[in-house]
């Protein structure tokens with residue numbers, strides 16, 4: 001259903017038809033920028049460009065390029081030096097939402113919380129440990 005919304009980019013009021021959060025003219029401008037980035041990256045010699053080099057060469061904001069990567073419009077598998085920031089610390093990553101460091105930290109935190117819960121639990125119930133089945137067929 002159509003509703004009125006303010007363009008996330010220029011602030012103009014526009015009729016929102018989809019999940020798009022920018023007005024028609026900003027959307028077209030964004031598409032033009034996407035074409036520019038895409039054309040740049042399509043050239044063989046630019047496949048290994050870093051984010052800074054892409055921003056430099058196309059004049060397109062890093063924020064937008066990251067948005068396209070996250071949306072799957074730019075597929076990282078073709079571009080070994082591109083990435084997007086880790087949700088937690090901002091380090092460049094190429095898959096998932098967190099970098100290896102933050103993921104390890106998160107797992108350690110979870111483990112600690114789990115241990116604390118066990119220590120704090122008054123019931124003497126046996127804990128179930130999950131073991132990996134190595135004889136998986």
Ligand SMILES: [Zn+2]
Pocket residue numbers: 007008009010011012022023024025026027
């Ligand atoms: Zn706009």
Ligand SMILES: [Zn+2]
Pocket residue numbers: 086087088089090091098099100101102103
């Ligand atoms: Zn991180």
